[in-house]
Amino acid sequence: MTLTSSGTQTGTAQLPVQRAHRRRLVVVGNGMAGARAVEELLERGGRDQFAITMFGDEPYGNYNRIMLSHVLSGEEDEDGIFLNSLPWYAENGIDLRAGVRVDRVDRFAKVVHDADGGRTPYDVLLIATGSSPFFPAMEGMHRDDGTMLDGVFGFRTLDDARALLNSAKVHRRAVVIGGGLLGLEAAHGLATHGVEVDLVHSPSHLMNQQLGPEAGRVLRGRIEALGIRVHTGVRTKGLRGTDRVTGVELPDGTVLPADLVVVAAGIRPNVDVAVRSGLDVQRGIVVDDRMRCSSGEDGDEGPADGVYAVGECVQHRGQTYGLVAPLWEQAGVLADHLTGTRPDAEYHGTRTSTKLKVAGVDLVAMGLAGPERDGDEFVVFSEPSRGIYLNVVVRDERLVGATLLGDVRKTAFLTQAFDQGLPLPQERMALLFDLGAPSDDVGVAELADDAQVCNCNGVSKGTIAGAVADGCSTVGAVMAKTRAGKGCGSCKTLVEQVVQWAAGGDLAVDESASWYVPGVPLAKPELMTAIRERRLKSVSAVFRELAPGGAEDAKSKMGLTSLLRMMWPEGLDEEERDGRFINDRVHANIQRDGTFSVVPQMKGGVTSADQLRRIADVADKYDVGMIKVTGGQRIDLLGIRKEDLPKVWADLGMPSGYAYGKSFRTVKTCVGTDFCRFGLGDSTKLGIDIETRFQGVETPAKLKLAVVGCPRNCAEAYVKDVGVVAVGSGRWEVYVGGAAGASVRKGDLLATVDSPEEVLALTGRFIQFYREWGNWLERTYEFVPRLGLERVRAVLVDDSDGLVAGLDERMQQTVDAYRDPWQEGAEPVTPGQFRSSLPLVDLPLVPRRPAGAPGGLAISEVAR
Amino acid sequence: MSATTTSHRVCPLAEIPVGEGRAYVVAGEQVAVFRHRSGRVSATQARCPHAGGPLADGQIDEGVVVCPLHLNAFDLATGGSTGDQPALAVHAATVDADGTVSVQLTGSAS
Ligand code: SRM
Ligand SMILES: Cc1cc2nc3c(=O)[nH]c(=O)nc-3n(C[C@H](O)[C@H](O)[C@H](O)COP(=O)(O)OP(=O)(O)OC[C@H]3O[C@@H](n4cnc5c(N)ncnc54)[C@H](O)[C@@H]3O)c2cc1C
Ligand code: SF4
Ligand code: FES
Numbered sequence: 001m002t003l004t005s006s007g008t009q010t011g012t013a014q015l016p017v018q019r020a021h022r023r024r025l026v027v028v029g030n031g032m033a034g035a036r037a038v039e040e041l042l043e044r045g046g047r048d049q050f051a052i053t054m055f056g057d058e059p060y061g062n063y064n065r066i067m068l069s070h071v072l073s074g075e076e077d078e079d080g081i082f083l084n085s086l087p088w089y090a091e092n093g094i095d096l097r098a099g100v101r102v103d104r105v106d107r108f109a110k111v112v113h114d115a116d117g118g119r120t121p122y123d124v125l126l127i128a129t130g131s132s133p134f135f136p137a138m139e140g141m142h143r144d145d146g147t148m149l150d151g152v153f154g155f156r157t158l159d160d161a162r163a164l165l166n167s168a169k170v171h172r173r174a175v176v177i178g179g180g181l182l183g184l185e186a187a188h189g190l191a192t193h194g195v196e197v198d199l200v201h202s203p204s205h206l207m208n209q210q211l212g213p214e215a216g217r218v219l220r221g222r223i224e225a226l227g228i229r230v231h232t233g234v235r236t237k238g239l240r241g242t243d244r245v246t247g248v249e250l251p252d253g254t255v256l257p258a259d260l261v262v263v264a265a266g267i268r269p270n271v272d273v274a275v276r277s278g279l280d281v282q283r284g285i286v287v288d289d290r291m292r293c294s295s296g297e298d299g300d301e302g303p304a305d306g307v308y309a310v311g312e313c314v315q316h317r318g319q320t321y322g323l324v325a326p327l328w329e330q331a332g333v334l335a336d337h338l339t340g341t342r343p344d345a346e347y348h349g350t351r352t353s354t355k356l357k358v359a360g361v362d363l364v365a366m367g368l369a370g371p372e373r374d375g376d377e378f379v380v381f382s383e384p385s386r387g388i389y390l391n392v393v394v395r396d397e398r399l400v401g402a403t404l405l406g407d408v409r410k411t412a413f414l415t416q417a418f419d420q421g422l423p424l425p426q427e428r429m430a431l432l433f434d435l436g437a438p439s440d441d442v443g444v445a446e447l448a449d450d451a452q453v454c455n456c457n458g459v460s461k462g463t464i465a466g467a468v469a470d471g472c473s474t475v476g477a478v479m480a481k482t483r484a485g486k487g488c489g490s491c492k493t494l495v496e497q498v499v500q501w502a503a504g505g506d507l508a509v510d511e512s513a514s515w516y517v518p519g520v521p522l523a524k525p526e527l528m529t530a531i532r533e534r535r536l537k538s539v540s541a542v543f544r545e546l547a548p549g550g551a552e553d554a555k556s557k558m559g560l561t562s563l564l565r566m567m568w569p570e571g572l573d574e575e576e577r578d579g580r581f582i583n584d585r586v587h588a589n590i591q592r593d594g595t596f597s598v599v600p601q602m603k604g605g606v607t608s609a610d611q612l613r614r615i616a617d618v619a620d621k622y623d624v625g626m627i628k629v630t631g632g633q634r635i636d637l638l639g640i641r642k643e644d645l646p647k648v649w650a651d652l653g654m655p656s657g658y659a660y661g662k663s664f665r666t667v668k669t670c671v672g673t674d675f676c677r678f679g680l681g682d683s684t685k686l687g688i689d690i691e692t693r694f695q696g697v698e699t700p701a702k703l704k705l706a707v708v709g710c711p712r713n714c715a716e717a718y719v720k721d722v723g724v725v726a727v728g729s730g731r732w733e734v735y736v737g738g739a740a741g742a743s744v745r746k747g748d749l750l751a752t753v754d755s756p757e758e759v760l761a762l763t764g765r766f767i768q769f770y771r772e773w774g775n776w777l778e779r780t781y782e783f784v785p786r787l788g789l790e791r792v793r794a795v796l797v798d799d800s801d802g803l804v805a806g807l808d809e810r811m812q813q814t815v816d817a818y819r820d821p822w823q824e825g826a827e828p829v830t831p832g833q834f835r836s837s838l839p840l841v842d843l844p845l846v847p848r849r850p851a852g853a854p855g856g857l858a859i860s861e862v863a864r
Numbered sequence: 865m866s867a868t869t870t871s872h873r874v875c876p877l878a879e880i881p882v883g884e885g886r887a888y889v890v891a892g893e894q895v896a897v898f899r900h901r902s903g904r905v906s907a908t909q910a911r912c913p914h915a916g917g918p919l920a921d922g923q924i925d926e927g928v929v930v931c932p933l934h935l936n937a938f939d940l941a942t943g944g945s946t947g948d949q950p951a952l953a954v955h956a957a958t959v960d961a962d963g964t965v966s967v968q969l970t971g972s973a974s
Contacts, residue, residue: 540901552925552926554928555923555930557923578901578923578924579883582921582922582932592915592933831878831879835886835887837886837887838918
């Protein structure tokens with residue numbers, strides 16, 4: 001590391017350069033609190049007052065630590081979580097020492113000593129060192145030489161998340177120690193990668209810091225439904241393994257096998273720099289209401305000269321925090337002081353609320369978990385079978401605690417009531433359910449300007465309103481500008497409400513987020529009702545009747561076509577071909593040069609010599625650019641000219657494989673009982689039967705299936721929209737909501753059934769349910785978690801809503817209406833349906849495989 | 865050098881399905897012609913300025929065409945991209961009394 005910037009001395013180098021009138025601010029710790037404090041400072045014009053240097057142990061800019069849970073679960077990628085990239089520091093004149101650790105501070109000389117040997121003088125020092133995972137003492141955790149066993153991880157930094165992700169790719173079994181927020185998020189993240197997870201928690205119920213025993217029990221049910229095995233009231237005795245961890249030993253002698261172990265048993269403030277610098281430290285670095293540190297010298301504890309601290313490393317009024325909301329307030333108060341904007345600003349502590357970021361498990365907890373004093377009112381609603389538990393604690397007409405598990409609709413109101421001490425409805429049940437409680441709008445209007453809306457990024461109602469006033473006209477634009485809603489995402493609804501409120505009547509606001517398509521201002525259920533009531537049977541009729549001004553919208557047509565075809569399986573009034581995307585007009589997938597790919601149906605991945613011969617002949621005859629075996633177990637002919645499509649189909653004499661549509665695509669299968677020595681069920685036959693039944697069915701987004709003959713899972717059924725696994729004795733497991741594309745998610749076990757017929761019935765029912773309730777372009781890996789597996793199972797397996805008969809019937813109608821679209825080759829539906837759209841461009845533009853090479857031209861073709 | 869506009873008769877209207885586009889070569893230029901549901905016609909260059917996508921295969925409404933490759937939208941009246949792509953050449957287009965589509969191309973007179 002070279003130290004070139006002014007103000008730094010290496011060894012005996014020159015004296016620090018005087019920086020005019022600007023005071024030198026050195027920040028130790030470039031995490032969420034340190035960087036936020038600097039941002040707040042800059043916002044108050046601090047750039048003119050301070051020359052800023054930041055030290056960060058981690059070799060990055062500043063990222064949103066709370067999103068690491070989403071990175072681990074694959075819901076977010078690394079790039080998406082950066083708050084301030086490296087160039088941001090340069091642009092704001094900040095000298096960032098990324099990857100440099102500070103050792104100690106000489107408070108008398110006012111110099112910071114770093115691990116690279118550099119010495120940096122300061123006028124004002126800010127310590128924001130955060131905290132570290134706490135590793136409880138466990139037998140066998142260290143090797144003989146004192147180093148930690150391989151395979152044991154904390155979960156705090158981006159490097160930790162990366163290491164965990166890598167480990168999840170190659171290992172099968174994990175044990176997570178600790179069942180608090182972090183442990184649960186780590187366990188869920190690992191489980192989404194198909195890792196088997198055991199979670200060991202020594203208190204008697206999960207998230208015991210935030211929840212009472214009953215809520216903890218309900219939560220446990222939810223977590224177990226994700227496939228995570230939970231052990232509560234059990235203390236880990238020790239780790240097994242000599243070099244790498246192999247298991248976790250419990251007090252009763254049981255050993256849970258493990259290839260990796262995540263320790264999430266709490267955090268400890270990073271106080272070593274402060275201790276070494278003689279600052280007053282108890283559990284954390286002690287600060288006063290102005291975030292000033294104190295030093296205990298001379299027996300009298302007074303403010304230390306020019307030294308401040310913020311974030312998880314501090315202890316304020318006896319309290320340490322492990323959430324971000326307090327940091328925002330602390331950073332604001334600090335910046336008010338340092339810049340002189342509000343010299344009397346004081347920090348008085350924060351009332352925190354916790355949200356669990358585990359997909360499919362909605363949980364919000366704030367304040368007390370239950371009544372503590374005589375006279376505390378306690379209202380509870382518990383429905384464990386549906387995974388719902390709600391409570392509120394009221395003291396002296398103020399909300400002092402709330403737990404919402406499984407139904408978080410009242411979050412916005414309760415959070416505000418908790419933070420602001422809003423008046424509570426007399427009828428206490430209205431706190432938990434909508435019984436005429438203040439409507440959301442009223443709630444939003446009543447909020448104070450400085451009420452925090454997004455806790456993750458510390459954005460207030462006033463800031464959001466300001467962004468709207470400055471011209472942001474959509475929720476998206478406001479989110480981009482203020483970062484509200486870009487943390488854990490749980491406040492999005494509230495952000496939307498505030499934006500709408502701030503935009504008043506004249507909103508250009510995108511409530512559109514909930515619309516089925518952008519051009520018709522209705523969510524899917526309302527849109528379907530309107531279509532049904534008015535019997536709208538064409539895309540133009542929908543626009544005419546339901547769109548603002550009756551205007552057509554090009555980007556809405558495809559979604560509407562799909563919806564109408566789903567709703568009216570017997571056929572539409574008039575086939576409006578312009579409602580279809582090009583792929584669905586010519587039944588092939590358009591490619592980068594305007595040619596198309598042709599994927600004939602090959603049910604279950606099974607083909608015949610005759611089919612292969614025909615494919616080979618077609619490839620020769622039509623100069624096919626590449627012949628490729630797809631990831632969907634069939635054969636793709638790439639680079640076909642549009643005008644050749646009908647002839648290609650005719651020569652193939654095979655039906656369409658629908659590789660282009662938002663529709664049922666393929667069923668991959670393995671060889672199953674016919675050939676495989678492990679096979680427990682005839683997966684090949686069942687796969688073919690499924691594909692035969694549901695071929696071509698249109699769906700909100702594509703649908704990929706697989707059937708495997710045993711849990712070895714050779715055709716990847718665990719990661720399919722619908723995956724079927726034979727488990728022996730004639731039984732089959734049906735998984736839904738899995739995928740291994742841009743998102744990787746293991747499917748959820750919907751049910752285990754006793755026969756192939758039941759698999760077919762349940763699959764059809766699920767597909768129809770998804771068709772009717774899934775949003776446009778929403779894959780099942782989003783749909784199933786959105787509804788929650790319990791809900792899906794209740795509807796489809798237990799028929800809780802009496803929908804099953806209707807779903808089955810409508811699916812049957814759809815199946816009956818199937819017609820192979822490649823038949824259109826013989827009789828084009830519109831003039832010029834297969835006419836080239838690029839007459840002058842010499843085809844092919846996509847690379848051709850060389851003659852004679854695999855997949856390339858036949859020699860005969862070249863010779864001709 | 866002065867620009868001259870020449871009108872070319874391109875195709876019978878019936879050759880273009882309602883709401884769709886078709887590509888033609890007009891005086892050596894590739895042109896996409898669209899038939900709106902309102903009965904109007906529009907014409908643009910046939911290749912998408914983004915990455916050469918075939919605009920005649922796109923989807924339209926009364927105002928824009930959406931390219932089939934990466935779904936960029938272009939205003940059919942001005943050629944401007946609704947995102948940040950370069951603009952598209954647009955040509956005046958009409959339906960003659962006998963039901964033939966005419967496209968006016970503006971070129972530099974030699
Ligand atoms: C041909 C094929 C690749 C291959 O050579 O094997 C393929 C090719 C394309 N895939 Fe795929 N996918 C192919 C199997 C897969 C698989 C594996 C599978 O099906 O088992 C996956 C992951 C599984 C999944 O989706 O759950 C896959 C995940 C994607 C995704 C990511 C979807 C997601 O939501 O995560 C896209 C992008 C999208 O749909 O928006 C995509 C999109 C595409 C498109 C259609 C891009 C496009 O819109 O033009 C590619 C078309 C290329 C072309 O010019 O024809 N393809 N794609 C495979 C065809 C399978 C088939 O026979 O039908
Ligand atoms: C996986 C995960 C999920 C979370 N989810 C939530 C959530 O949903 N909601 C919520 O409110 N909170 C959540 N948190 C907690 C939240 O991330 C922390 O409260 C917040 O990051 C604390 O900020 P900080 O700046 O005090 O500490 P940090 O963000 O840890 O920053 C401290 C920085 O200082 C550096 N540092 C330490 N010592 C030195 C030194 N001597 N020299 C140089 N640099 C040093 C560290 O490397 C680190 O980069 C989560 C945390 C994790 C790990
Ligand atoms: S992985 Fe990407 S490049 Fe390859 S086929 Fe799929 S979409 Fe196309
Ligand atoms: S080529 Fe038209 S949008 Fe990319």
